[in-house]
Amino acid sequence: MSLSHFTSAVVFAVFASIVFGITQRNSMIEQVKYGLYCFALFVGGVFVAGWVMALIRR
Amino acid sequence: MAKPIAEKSKNAAVLPEYPLTTMAVVAPIVGWLIPGGGHLLLKRYGRGILLMVSVVAMFAIGLGMQGRIYKPNGGDILDILGFVGDVGSGILYFVARIMDWGNIMAANAAADYGKTFLIAAGLLNFIAAADAHHIALGKKP
Numbered sequence: 001m002s003l004s005h006f007t008s009a010v011v012f013a014v015f016a017s018i019v020f021g022i023t024q025r026n027s028m029i030e031q032v033k034y035g036l037y038c039f040a041l042f043v044g045g046v047f048v049a050g051w052v053m054a055l056i057r058r
Numbered sequence: 059m060a061k062p063i064a065e066k067s068k069n070a071a072v073l074p075e076y077p078l079t080t081m082a083v084v085a086p087i088v089g090w091l092i093p094g095g096g097h098l099l100l101k102r103y104g105r106g107i108l109l110m111v112s113v114v115a116m117f118a119i120g121l122g123m124q125g126r127i128y129k130p131n132g133g134d135i136l137d138i139l140g141f142v143g144d145v146g147s148g149i150l151y152f153v154a155r156i157m158d159w160g161n162i163m164a165a166n167a168a169a170d171y172g173k174t175f176l177i178a179a180g181l182l183n184f185i186a187a188a189d190a191h192h193i194a195l196g197k198k199p
Contacts, residue, residue: 001119001122001123001124001168002123003123003168003171005167008168011119012116012174012175015112015113015116015182016178016182018108018109018112019112019113019182019185019186022108022109022186022189023185023186023189026198026199027199
């Protein structure tokens with residue numbers, strides 16, 4: 001199995017967000033919101049880090 | 059009137075707010091050995107299945123990407139930390155060791171990601187086991 005860096009990061013974000021959502025909040029609505037928040041931060045962080053590295057490389 | 063208050067505060071000091079029960083000890087151990095098992099034991103079926111799927115999927119993807127499984131006697135401090143992360147997956151780690159899966163050095167970037175997936179799966183399972191402990195104590199619904 002060979003996933004690209006981006007795919008790996010998104011897959012990682014999905015599963016980590018599920019665990020964070022379930023374990024860090026109490027009610028179901030809060031869990032879903034926190035899971036989506038974590039997912040957005042993970043994927044957003046990937047884009048930010050990607051752009052920073054691209055700018056450094058120039 | 060002062061006496062009952064004093065007795066109340068004395069009792070509060072003796073009795074913990076969340077008394078340690080058998081289930082509060084068993085649930086995190088089961089949760090560590092079987093990812094999501096602690097939640098299933100506590101009848102939180104939805105959460106338990108989601109945790110199980112997440113941890114098992116991350117572990118399987120890590121192995122599929124030829125990630126390395128750390129051994130306890132790695133020698134290097136970073137190897138020991140890797141072992142602590144890996145062993146968090148509980149029975150998945152022991153099965154992988156018995157079957158001799160992940161006994162390879164990272165030869166490419168994908169294998170390095172795989173190693174990270176394996177460690178992250180174990181660490182997330184530790185969090186899930188701690189959550190099962192809090193549910194069993196009554197700190198969390």
